[in-house]
């Protein structure tokens with residue numbers, strides 16, 4: 001597949017990643033993160049096409065690439081997906097018909113209003129005369145908004161993925177950070193963004209659990225605004241740079257870190273008590289809040305579980321165009337964009 005750029009339109013920023021090379025020897029060509037004005041994207045919906053369009057153009061310019069082909073993802077909450085079994089060896093149009101029949105049974109919208117896609121996963125476990133097929137459906141207007149705003153910015157959408165799948169693809173790389181690549185072990189990934197905390201768990205590198213709740217760095221930004229009388233935008237900048245008045249660390253940052261640690265500890269308990277696994281071997285922290293200095297240590301102390309900050313680029317070579325200084329802090333919030341950039345290779 002020719003080069004493409006992974007583009008994540010998240011609730012706080014547009015993030016782009018470009019990779020080159022090939023399996024086992026990827027190179028990070030460049031990445032960019034450009035913040036969005038607050039409420040441009042709300043709950044996965046693009047509320048301001050104009051704002052998002054401007055930021056997409058800026059993020060693309062910062063990459064200084066010639067490539068305009070991109071992979072995008074839909075928020076998981078906007079996609080209904082279902083695994084079904086079908087007879088092996090069906091022809092394409094026979095499968096399409098069956099997919100429509102299956103889909104009409106579980107999609108709560110008129111089929112005319114949705115886009116349906118499917119992919120054969122492989123032979124059904126236990127019965128080789130069947131294949132497992134994953135069907136994914138999303139409302140057309142969701143897709144059209146995303147594709148429209150990206151194409152308006154002069155880019156070309158060649159892949160439309162789902163955020164969960166993109167995260168899974170990036171995890172495959174980040175799992176290199178764990179002993180034995182996570183094989184045979186139980187790993188809990190906690191992605192803490194601005195407003196959402198997403199918890200997923202894997203056993204032997206298979207995803208077995210996921211849950212999401214409201215919690216994120218926006219709370220800290222609001223507290224900074226309140227304490228120091230800053231606008232949202234300035235509070236965000238100062239927060240990332242860490243250049244806030246004396247006393248910030250103990251009075252504002254530390255209490256937030258404590259509540260973050262508590263949320264992770266609770267999520268761990270919830271997972272352990274609701275699954276067949278009675279322990280977790282590693283916690284992997286992702287999302288922008290994983291960049292807060294020392295959160296990994298604090299989580300490890302509280303939970304007694306080995307904790308790492310996700311970095312899907314660990315084993316990659318890095319092009320000289322990349323600003324290395326920020327890479328480690330930015331990496332945990334680039335999981336989706338990186339997973340999308342990887343689509344070039346499969």
Ligand SMILES: Nc1ncnc2c1ncn2[C@@H]1O[C@H](COP(=O)(O)OP(=O)(O)OP(=O)(O)O)[C@@H](O)[C@H]1O
Pocket residue numbers: 010011012013192193194195196197216217218221236239240286287288289291292293329332333
């Ligand atoms: N270096 C940093 N130090 C502290 N906080 C940071 C840093 N970088 C990002 N953040 C915070 O992380 C949050 C953004 O994280 P992320 O990019 O993962 O969110 P998002 O994917 O846009 O949002 P969500 O997942 O909630 O939809 C913001 O609250 C931001 O202030």
Ligand SMILES: [Mg+2]
Pocket residue numbers: 010011193287
């Ligand atoms: Mg996110």
